[in-house]
Amino acid sequence: MNRSHSTHLALCIVAVIATGCSKPAEFVPVEGQVFYKEQPLGTGVIMFQPPNGPPARADVVAGAFKLETPGREAGARIGLNKVRIASRATPTGGDAELALGKSLIPERYGTFESSGLTADVKPDGNEPFVFKLTD
Numbered sequence: 001m002n003r004s005h006s007t008h009l010a011l012c013i014v015a016v017i018a019t020g021c022s023k024p025a026e027f028v029p030v031e032g033q034v035f036y037k038e039q040p041l042g043t044g045v046i047m048f049q050p051p052n053g054p055p056a057r058a059d060v061v062a063g064a065f066k067l068e069t070p071g072r073e074a075g076a077r078i079g080l081n082k083v084r085i086a087s088r089a090t091p092t093g094g095d096a097e098l099a100l101g102k103s104l105i106p107e108r109y110g111t112f113e114s115s116g117l118t119a120d121v122k123p124d125g126n127e128p129f130v131f132k133l134t135d
Contacts, residue, residue: 080118
């Protein structure tokens with residue numbers, strides 16, 4: 001075996017080992033928009049819950065969001081996620097610190113079980129997710 005051939009073979013082996021040992025990404029960047037009655041949702045919180053692991057979360061500001069998974073990589077876990085969205089008015093009255101304000105969107109969107117919303121997060125090429133909420 002000549003020196004050029006053996007060097008090429010060694011480089012190929014190193015490349016296979018290096019790529020074979022790398023772990024595929026579990027989380028990818030996710031962003032999007034939330035609309036209620038065809039208007040951008042002013043403020044709120046959105047969460048994506050994968051089948052296992054912690055949920056991804058983001059504040060909704062002027063209808064836009066960009067998810068993060070606390071303690072993990074930025075974004076959301078790849079796969080089918082259940083989605084919940086909440087938006088509440090600032091509470092008023094004597095116990096405002098302890099109270100939740102009135103929901104600004106239908107309550108059903110506030111839980112993963114009742115929202116009916118899902119998001120299929122792909123390993124790459126995700127378009128911004130758009131959620132159009134109605135009464």
